[in-house]
Amino acid sequence: MLPKGYELPKTGGNYMKLQSGENRFRIMSDYVVGMEYWTEKDGKRMPVRIHNDDPIHPDDLQFTNQAPKHFWACVVFDYSDQKIKILEITQKSLMRTLIGLEEDEDWGDPKGSKGYDLVIIKTGEKMETKYELRAKPKKELDEGIVQLFKDTRVDLNALYKGEDPFADEEVNVNEIAEILS
Secondary structure (H helix, E strand, O other): OOOOOOOOOOOOOOEOOOOOEEEEEEEOOOOEEEEEEEEEEOOEEEEEEEOOOOOOOHHHHHHOOOOOEEEEEEEEEEOOOOEEEEEEEOOHHHHHHHHHHHHOOOOOOOOOOOOEEEEEEEEOOHHHOEEEEEEEEEOOOOHHHHHHHHHOOOOOOHHHHOOOOOOOOOOOHHHHHHHHO
């Protein structure tokens, strides 16, 4: 039979999907922000992400009954499967809490090697889903995680073009050094 404590491998891909219970992560990049809505192309539903001041194409909205949402996206280290991922946040309660933490002189910027971990606790389902955000004490990030981030190329601006942010593009090493300092 299976070894004691065996768990099925996670198949979360490159985007952090919040699971029921605790979801622990470390923010590794600045945010990109904008509006997101869904459309259909070639029979497949696809997200469209635009800068806040870009026009929304009315033809795109004919395939959805949802209004466009404000979003934040950032690169994170997801502790549940030890991977660099993209976290997209559309919940205003989480945004307000993150703004509050960043503006608080005792907490400040959570990102990078000298920041702190965050935990989003998800409870409920569908329309009853609730999210709570908690900050963990500040601590230096493990060097292995820092190296993994340096080795993983992510271009968040690709989200605005409908492209894969994990495509093998050149990354500005100076930006990475600044983020991790």
